[in-house]
Amino acid sequence: MGLSHNTAPVDVRESHAFPAHKMGEALIALRDYEAVHEALMLQTCGRLEIYAELEDYEVGVGQIRQFLGNFRHGGVEDMDSYMYTLLGSQAVDHLFRVSTGLDSMLIGEAEILSQVKDAFVQGQRAQSLGKTLHSLFREAINAGKTARSQTDIGGQSVSIATAAVNFAIAHVGDLRGTSVVVVGAGKMGSLVARRLKAAGCSEIVVVNRTHQRARDVADAIGTGRAVDMPGIIEALSNADIIVTSTGASEFVLTTENVGDAMRARPNRPLFIVDIAVPRDCDPDVASIDGVSVVDVDGLRGVVDVTLERRREAIPMVEEIIAEHTERFHRWYQSRVAVPVISSLVQRAETIRESELERLFARCPELTERERMLITGMSLTVISKLLHGAITKIRDKAIVNRAEALTDANILNELFDLHANALDE
Numbered sequence: 001m002g003l004s005h006n007t008a009p010v011d012v013r014e015s016h017a018f019p020a021h022k023m024g025e026a027l028i029a030l031r032d033y034e035a036v037h038e039a040l041m042l043q044t045c046g047r048l049e050i051y052a053e054l055e056d057y058e059v060g061v062g063q064i065r066q067f068l069g070n071f072r073h074g075g076v077e078d079m080d081s082y083m084y085t086l087l088g089s090q091a092v093d094h095l096f097r098v099s100t101g102l103d104s105m106l107i108g109e110a111e112i113l114s115q116v117k118d119a120f121v122q123g124q125r126a127q128s129l130g131k132t133l134h135s136l137f138r139e140a141i142n143a144g145k146t147a148r149s150q151t152d153i154g155g156q157s158v159s160i161a162t163a164a165v166n167f168a169i170a171h172v173g174d175l176r177g178t179s180v181v182v183v184g185a186g187k188m189g190s191l192v193a194r195r196l197k198a199a200g201c202s203e204i205v206v207v208n209r210t211h212q213r214a215r216d217v218a219d220a221i222g223t224g225r226a227v228d229m230p231g232i233i234e235a236l237s238n239a240d241i242i243v244t245s246t247g248a249s250e251f252v253l254t255t256e257n258v259g260d261a262m263r264a265r266p267n268r269p270l271f272i273v274d275i276a277v278p279r280d281c282d283p284d285v286a287s288i289d290g291v292s293v294v295d296v297d298g299l300r301g302v303v304d305v306t307l308e309r310r311r312e313a314i315p316m317v318e319e320i321i322a323e324h325t326e327r328f329h330r331w332y333q334s335r336v337a338v339p340v341i342s343s344l345v346q347r348a349e350t351i352r353e354s355e356l357e358r359l360f361a362r363c364p365e366l367t368e369r370e371r372m373l374i375t376g377m378s379l380t381v382i383s384k385l386l387h388g389a390i391t392k393i394r395d396k397a398i399v400n401r402a403e404a405l406t407d408a409n410i411l412n413e414l415f416d417l418h419a420n421a422l423d424e
Helices: 010-015 020-031 057-072 077-081 089-099 111-126 131-150 160-172 187-198 211-221 229-237 255-263 283-287 296-303 308-312 314-362 368-399 401-415
Strands: 002-004 036-044 047-054 179-183 203-208 224-228 241-244 270-274 291-295
Touching (some): 020 057, 036 111, 036 131, 047 089, 047 131, 089 314, 111 131, 160 291, 160 296, 179 187, 211 224, 255 270
Parallel strands (some): 179 203, 179 241
């Protein structure tokens, strides 16, 4: 379940965003719902998605909606117009399109794969993942890596950070000699700062709540200067361009602090690019004389030409997606055979070990080499005897789950395995 830049404008996405520091807490809360076996949340500037394996589809979806309302302490009624719900193979295909960059606002953007990885790590830490989502996201990450290494989907330098800088160039002109303030010292802020330096900005000021992180970004680009958040008005007063990308849940740029800055710089325009979700800049700031504001959704058209080469790679990426989807599908379908196969092998191994123990007790004169040969022969017999049955039930599970369940139940009865042939 989710909403994205394809279905919801930025003001809706930001109203349903989870603060980064609460993501672990949210996953722990989500996994406690009875119908939710496993869950993972993927949140970026362009999407909020929940991937889950459910006991029951209708009940599970209802519980996820209840979670969204309860955890955020607000209604989710407005989400109905924007949210999509994908089931089974559609959900799998969608995740692979996300991880390879095909579903991104900027096709093939570099950041999305690392964001999928981060979501996977968050799920592991919160212990909200089981075998299904663990395997699914590992396969999705591999698909993303393959797409980037074997196609031009990641070719040329196009990302949200690059788009922000290109947009500024398109509206302000040559950035050489300009003064820029980067608000936020996370991954995106650091990337923006590097892009601005490459564009020739004469002064780059990094503003952040934590001074050391601002200092680290400023030092990394060599020509930057770090400023604490209380000094933001002075920084704004001297800037030509502001690029903001914090994880704050409230506006960082307000009509008050931007207004104060503009009064200290009469007749000098200020251009603000806000690539944060939730937004860092109050939309009302755009009403201040001399101030222009663009948010992340306003960057859509800035890279159409440079993305043409990436679009040519889409068919190859779709082939990669199909391959990885099929691989996951085969694994997922074969799970029905796992309990009975495990029980069958365990039962055979118990009998083998018991009979060997009895034989060796009756024949103490056997040498160590003779014991090893007999043990090896017993392992070969068991392996050859079970191989055919194991292979057939696993293959049948991929093609026809119902028949595989019937075969598994027959093996249960014949060998008295007491295995649970149903998916866990």
